[in-house]
Amino acid sequence: MTSLPGRQGIIYRVSMLILNKAAGVFSKPSRREIYEFLRSFNFRPGKVFLHKLVLGIETSCDDTAAAVVDETGNVLGEAIHSQTEVHLKTGGIVPPVAQQLHRENIQRIVQEALSTSKVSPSELSAIATTVKPGLALSLGVGLSFSLQLVDQLKKPFIPIHHMEAHALTIRLLNKVEFPFLVLLISGGHCLLALVRGVSDFLLLGKSLDIAPGDMLDKVARRLSLIKHPECSTMSGGKAIEHLAKQGNKLHFDFKPPMQRAKNCDFSFTGLQHVIDKIITQKEKEEGIQKGQILSSAAHIAAAVQHTTACHIAKRTHRAILFCKQRDLLSQSNAVLVVSGGVASNLYIRKALEIVTNATQCTLLCPPPRLCTDNGIMIAWNGIERLRAGLGILHNTEGIRYEPKCPLGVDISKEVGEAAIKVPRLKMKI
Numbered sequence: 370m371t372s373l374p375g376r377q378g379i380i381y382r383v384s385m386l387i388l389n390k391a392a393g394v395f396s397k398p399s400r401r402e403i404y405e406f407l408r409s410f411n412f413r414p415g416k417v418f419l420h421k422l423v424l425g426i427e428t429s430c431d432d433t434a435a436a437v438v439d440e441t442g443n444v445l446g447e448a449i450h451s452q453t454e455v456h457l458k459t460g461g462i463v464p465p466v467a468q469q470l471h472r473e474n475i476q477r478i479v480q481e482a483l484s485t486s487k488v489s490p491s492e493l494s495a496i497a498t499t500v501k502p503g504l505a506l507s508l509g510v511g512l513s514f515s516l517q518l519v520d521q522l523k524k525p526f527i528p529i530h531h532m533e534a535h536a537l538t539i540r541l542l543n544k545v546e547f548p549f550l551v552l553l554i555s556g557g558h559c560l561l562a563l564v565r566g567v568s569d570f571l572l573l574g575k576s577l578d579i580a581p582g583d584m585l586d587k588v589a590r591r592l593s594l595i596k597h598p599e600c601s602t603m604s605g606g607k608a609i610e611h612l613a614k615q616g617n618k619l620h621f622d623f624k625p626p627m628q629r630a631k632n633c634d635f636s637f638t639g640l641q642h643v644i645d646k647i648i649t650q651k652e653k654e655e656g657i658q659k660g661q662i663l664s665s666a667a668h669i670a671a672a673v674q675h676t677t678a679c680h681i682a683k684r685t686h687r688a689i690l691f692c693k694q695r696d697l698l699s700q701s702n703a704v705l706v707v708s709g710g711v712a713s714n715l716y717i718r719k720a721l722e723i724v725t726n727a728t729q730c731t732l733l734c735p736p737p738r739l740c741t742d743n744g745i746m747i748a749w750n751g752i753e754r755l756r757a758g759l760g761i762l763h764n765t766e767g768i769r770y771e772p773k774c775p776l777g778v779d780i781s782k783e784v785g786e787a788a789i790k791v792p793r794l795k796m797k798i
């Protein structure tokens with residue numbers, strides 16, 4: 370790469386110089402490098418970008434990701450370093466480990482996204498970075514790296530809300546107008562919200578305890594699926610989906626949580642404990658030790674996936690009915706967007722499809738690589754904010770990351786008070 374000819378080579382070396390500084394790796398630049406660095410700011414041969422260009426940086430959890438996206442939604446460059454494998458071995462994310470891995474990879478990932486985009490840092494319109502919510506130690510790495518970059522390049526900074534970015538990703542691919550309903554289901558989040566604008570969200574419901582991805586990860590760990598030859602490299606949720614195809618969901622009858630609560634909140638801890646008990650009981654019956662794989666693991670996977678899907682579908686169904694009742698969504702043209710890591714689960718998608726078919730809604734899901742954490746959604750949120758003129762900072766003094774941060778205005782109490790009864794749907798999946 371270092372031997373790239375002409376402008377690309379210059380861009381690469383200049384970017385390296387800047388990024389080395391941002392990462393705190395100070396090596397004394399040569400006179401030639403300084404000359405090239407300065408020249409890059411005036412360098413305008415042939416290629417003229419008519420569009421806004423945003424570099425997005427994501428480090429809120431366990432993925433170090435970056436991307437360059439233009440105003441029309443073209444992804445010009447993208448790079449990601451996933452820590453999943455490391456965290457799978459420790460049985461969960463250890464924040465200091467995640468922080469160290471972000472530190473080790475951020476410069477390379479940003480560099481890779483920039484160099485594949487063939488965009489010089491000087492051509493960027495702004496830098497957008499996730500600052501909330503997420504793991505404090507992880508958010509800190511992305512923010513301090515970005516702030517140094519912003520300072521050196523003299524570019525505007527756009528702080529991004531991770532969940533807002535998930536919610537708006539769909540608009541990069543489809544022409545989805547506001548308002549639309551969004552269901553975000555991942556390892557760290559579980560919420561239903563009405564998206565009324567780029568930074569205008571109404572929170573309809575959320576998980577009262579853990580997120581569905583977290584529950585699936587815990588069940589997968591309890592089932593020792595990492596030792597299963599077909600699942601060893603998969604995330605917990607993906608492993609459950611894979612194994613569920615070989616099982617019978619009716620073998621166990623787990624009750625969907627919160628059946629009496631007529632709101633749009635979720636709960637997964639109770640279900641997780643019930644499954645935990647069943648696994649302990651089955652281990653006794655089969656005479657096997659904790660850590661060995663049960664012969665009924667696939668049946669358990671199928672049943673937990675089915676119960677999770679039914680629970681999510683029911684709450685979403687109620688959210689659609691509430692929004693229609695209050696005229697917050699179109700009666701016949703409403704859109705439901707489902708995103709987050711768990712949204713890549715095809716069984717859960719099918720359950721949601723049954724709901725949207727019954728309510729004359731359109732179900733939209735970004736492709737799997739855009740459902741999980743990525744830099745593209747952050748860059749795109751930067752583009753959306755640039756276009757709307759919202760939250761663009763020219764002075765980053767006092768900017769902090771926020772590990773906990775709600776999404777929009779919480780109207781979940783009002784939703785519960787409406788106590789909408791949801792008609793029963795046959796979940797034939």
Ligand code: KG4
Nearest residue numbers: 555556557582604606607710711714741742
């Ligand atoms: O969005 P994401 O990458 O990270 C955050 O949590 O923000 O989501 C990761 C979560 C993990 O809990 C993982 O087990 C789950 O998404 N997941 C799945 C599937 N693929 C990933 N859950 C169910 N089915 C899948 N196919």
Ligand code: ZN
Nearest residue numbers: 555709741742
């Ligand atoms: Zn996420």
